[in-house]
Amino acid sequence: MEHEAQFVRKFTNFRINMGVEMVRLLAVSGSLRQASSNSILLRAAERLCPEGVLLIHYEGIDKLPHFNPDLLENPPEAVAELCSIVGQADGLLISCPEYARGIPGSFKNMLDWLVSSEEFPGKPVALFNASPRASHAQAALRLVLETMSARIIEEASITVNLLSSRLSAESITADPVLGPVIGTALGAFKHRLENQHL
Ligand SMILES: Cc1cc2nc3c(=O)[nH]c(=O)nc-3n(C[C@H](O)[C@H](O)[C@H](O)COP(=O)(O)O)c2cc1C
Secondary structure, X not given: XXXXXXXXXXXXXHHHHHOOOOEEEEEEEOOOOOOOHHHHHHHHHHXXXXXXXXEEEEOXXXXXXXXXXXXXXXXXXXXXHHHXXXXXXXXXXXXXOOEOOEOOHHHHHHHHHHXXXXXXXXXXEXXXXXXXXXXXXXXXXXXXXXXXXXXXXXXXXXXXXXXXXXXXXXXXXXXXXXXXXXXXXXXXXXXXXXXXXX
């Protein structure tokens, strides 16, 4: 698929152009909303990545079919692409909103496809959260991710308040409080990914 091809090209080009191993992060927003605060937070993270980190956004959640275990033996193309992209990432950066005190259905659907994949277990995950109110969804997400054998990296997981802020990725990046909070979390994530024994 074109999205995967672009993703692979970007990773490969970086390796060739810079001649060094990059830490590869896959950012996934749990919101499909155009002006999503969670997606904007991840866009700001892209701008604030430390040197040596490549962040790519996965934007295929709404292309995934409804999860059906019967399809696992011969997974649909969008699912195979998802697993491949997750497999190529050193770590996942997730930012997910709360809907009705839970995880949004479309995002949970993506996780369900990954539950029995070879690529997901042991994957390091940083949890970003754009709303201090979203405590139920965060707790549910942690439980699901732990059940899926993710490694949640606490020092890279942050909650910021973007509710009703209408801030752009650019202004978040330049914000004297938000910018350093996000940058520090990404630095901590990079450190853990480069030192997997920690
Ligand atoms: C259907 C729906 C249900 C929601 N339920 C909750 C909720 O239970 N708790 C909460 O804190 N916010 C709730 N919200 C508010 C969203 O979490 C909030 O608007 C958030 O900014 C959405 O994330 P986004 O900006 O990334 O799209 C709900 C919003 C929608 C549309």
